[in-house]
Amino acid sequence: MDVTATExxxxxxxxxxxxxxxxxxxxxxxxxxxxxxxxxxxxLLADSRLPAGGHAHSGGAEEACRTGAISGPEDLARxxxxxxxxxxxxxxxxxxxxxxxxxxxxxPDTEVPDIRAADSGDPTSTGPAGAADAADKxxxxxxxxxxxxxxxxxxLASRTQGRLLVRTAKRIWPSRALEELARDVPDGAHHxxxxxxxxxxxxxxxxxxxxxxxxxxxxxxxxxxxxxxGLDPVTVHRVLADLPYDSVIAExxxxxxxxxxxxxxxxxxxxxxxxxxxxxxxx
Amino acid sequence: xxxNHDDHHDAPDGHGRALRLGIGGPVxxxxxxLTAALCRSLGPSLRLGVVxxxxxxxxxxxxxxxxxxxxxxxxxxxxxxxxxxxxxRDDIAANIDAVETLEERFxxxxxxxxxxxxxxxxxxxxxGLADRQIFVLDVSGGDKVPRKGGPGVTSADxxxxxxxxxxxxxxxDLTVMSRDAAAVREGKPVLFTSIREDKGAHSVAEWVxxxxxxxxxxxxxxxxS
Ligand SMILES: Nc1nc2c(ncn2[C@@H]2O[C@H](COP(=O)(O)OP(=O)(O)O)[C@@H](O)[C@H]2O)c(=O)[nH]1
Ligand SMILES: [Mg+2]
Numbered sequence: 001m002d003v004t005a006t007e008x009x010x011x012x013x014x015x016x017x018x019x020x021x022x023x024x025x026x027x028x029x030x031x032x033x034x035x036x037x038x039x040x041x042x043x044l045l046a047d048s049r050l051p052a053g054g055h056a057h058s059g060g061a062e063e064a065c066r067t068g069a070i071s072g073p074e075d076l077a078r079x080x081x082x083x084x085x086x087x088x089x090x091x092x093x094x095x096x097x098x099x100x101x102x103x104x105x106x107x108p109d110t111e112v113p114d115i116r117a118a119d120s121g122d123p124t125s126t127g128p129a130g131a132a133d134a135a136d137k138x139x140x141x142x143x144x145x146x147x148x149x150x151x152x153x154x155x156l157a158s159r160t161q162g163r164l165l166v167r168t169a170k171r172i173w174p175s176r177a178l179e180e181l182a183r184d185v186p187d188g189a190h191h192x193x194x195x196x197x198x199x200x201x202x203x204x205x206x207x208x209x210x211x212x213x214x215x216x217x218x219x220x221x222x223x224x225x226x227x228x229x230g231l232d233p234v235t236v237h238r239v240l241a242d243l244p245y246d247s248v249i250a251e252x253x254x255x256x257x258x259x260x261x262x263x264x265x266x267x268x269x270x271x272x273x274x275x276x277x278x279x280x281x282x283x
Numbered sequence: 284x285x286x287n288h289d290d291h292h293d294a295p296d297g298h299g300r301a302l303r304l305g306i307g308g309p310v311x312x313x314x315x316x317l318t319a320a321l322c323r324s325l326g327p328s329l330r331l332g333v334v335x336x337x338x339x340x341x342x343x344x345x346x347x348x349x350x351x352x353x354x355x356x357x358x359x360x361x362x363x364x365x366x367x368x369x370x371x372r373d374d375i376a377a378n379i380d381a382v383e384t385l386e387e388r389f390x391x392x393x394x395x396x397x398x399x400x401x402x403x404x405x406x407x408x409x410x411g412l413a414d415r416q417i418f419v420l421d422v423s424g425g426d427k428v429p430r431k432g433g434p435g436v437t438s439a440d441x442x443x444x445x446x447x448x449x450x451x452x453x454x455x456d457l458t459v460m461s462r463d464a465a466a467v468r469e470g471k472p473v474l475f476t477s478i479r480e481d482k483g484a485h486s487v488a489e490w491v492x493x494x495x496x497x498x499x500x501x502x503x504x505x506x507x508s
Pocket of ligand 1: 308309310311312313314315316317343401445446447448449476477478479480
């Protein structure tokens with residue numbers, strides 16, 4: 001493997017707070033002659049086989065199946081559309097922001113990037129203006145995520161999945177960004193933030209990170225419904241294929257203006273689920 | 284073969300942590316009973332933690348807590364989302380998280396037992412989760428089960444055939460089971476138990492003590508006491 005080819009643009013990207021070979025709109029930059037930059041990382045991160053604990057979360061689908069709110073493919077399609085438009089949109093925005101704010105140098109690297117310099121020097125910086133240090137950065141973004149998840153049960157599920165993803169991703173894509181996140185949010189960053197930073201470590205662009213977040217916001221629920229109701233898996237994949245993922249992904253610049261689409265029904269399902277005695281899924 | 288096997292277990296991340304023992308086998312064979320028995324026998328001499336992988340609810344964890352064989356806080360339950368084998372083999376993240384949580388809270392520990400949710404004969408633990416594993420069958424499944432083999436029966440470090448007290452009632456021939464198990468396991472150990480009659484499963488506890496002893500020995504620099 002040609003290390004210089006991947007490392008050199010990566011370091012340039014870190015200094016400007018920009019992704020390695022792609023600008024924030026997801027357009028291929030000059031170094032990406034094939035359009036393939038970040039795609040392998042995206043595939044690995046979006047794969048339900050990624051060993052990061054996602055298989056045990058239903059995103060409210062188990063409770064919705066139990067109460068009869070989901071009983072067939074049509075119900076499931078409506079549920080997933082709603083999930084994508086609310087939780088999915090917020091997750092995509094958070095993942096975009098986290099990916100864009102993560103610093104990329106891989107181990108071994110020689111110097112820690114000065115985040116203050118990068119933030120103040122770059123007008124398109126997604127970091128918070130005047131952030132005191134890197135630790136503040138992750139705690140701030142994590143707090144933005146926290147403020148957007150009303151249900152304590154969902155917050156817990158999100159942090160649990162985030163913690164597991166960081167632990168797994170640190171071993172797959174050793175990087176300063178993931179080490180910093182693990183250090184600064186030790187109880188587990190919210191899942192979309194973990195996903196955004198993992199995506200950056202995996203060489204993805206912010207747009208790809210957002211796509212991974214949008215996609216995984218519905219796939220776990222879809223799989224859970226297949227398992228719990230015995231739905232035809234091909235029909236359910238047709239439903240997944242028809243969802244408007246692109247529509248929930250947008251460029252993010254200002255953390256205080258991140259979208260905050262709530263889904264009270266999802267909050268209630270998550271709370272009820274935690275109180276249900278017989279359950280197969282964590283959430 | 285055994286040299287490679289040992290090399291694998293000498294991985295650096297084995298240092299300074301407890302031996303992780305997986306207990307797998309079909310639903311109802313006695314995995315929870317064995318876990319309780321090991322806590323009973325080994326609790327006085329070893330620092331223990333237990334992770335259960337209940338299929339529904341927290342039945343097994345609750346049973347162990349009620350049994351009073353171990354400090355209830357040292358038992359963590361993991362949910363497996365319809366796929367008990369996934370949680371011990373393909374995606375072990377939640378189990379690793381539970382094991383590490385126990386070690387952080389109560390460490391240093393000598394032994395962490397991970398009980399699988401119970402599955403079919405093909406389910407075995409990933410080496411990323413369990414350093415050693417026990418597969419538990421019971422005689423009521425019929426005396427042909429060992430002959431049928433499957434990764435659990437053939438490759439587990441120890442095969443336990445439980446509920447020998449039921450053998451006369453179900454017409455299971457223990458000598459047949461013993462002979463078939465020996466044939467498919469190439470000399471790896473097999474123990475017959477009736478945990479109903481021996482609440483401490485002493486033969487298994489002795490085997491586990493031996494494991495913990497050699498684990499400690501291999502990773503001795505981290506056990507300064
Ligand atoms: N007769 C008999 N019953 C047993 C024995 N060991 C366990 N059991 C019973 O078998 C049932 C299933 O045991 P359990 O440990 O929950 O199985 P698990 O699903 O493998 O964890 C329980 O009712 C136990 O009391 C045994 O040695 N003999
Ligand atoms: Mg059990």
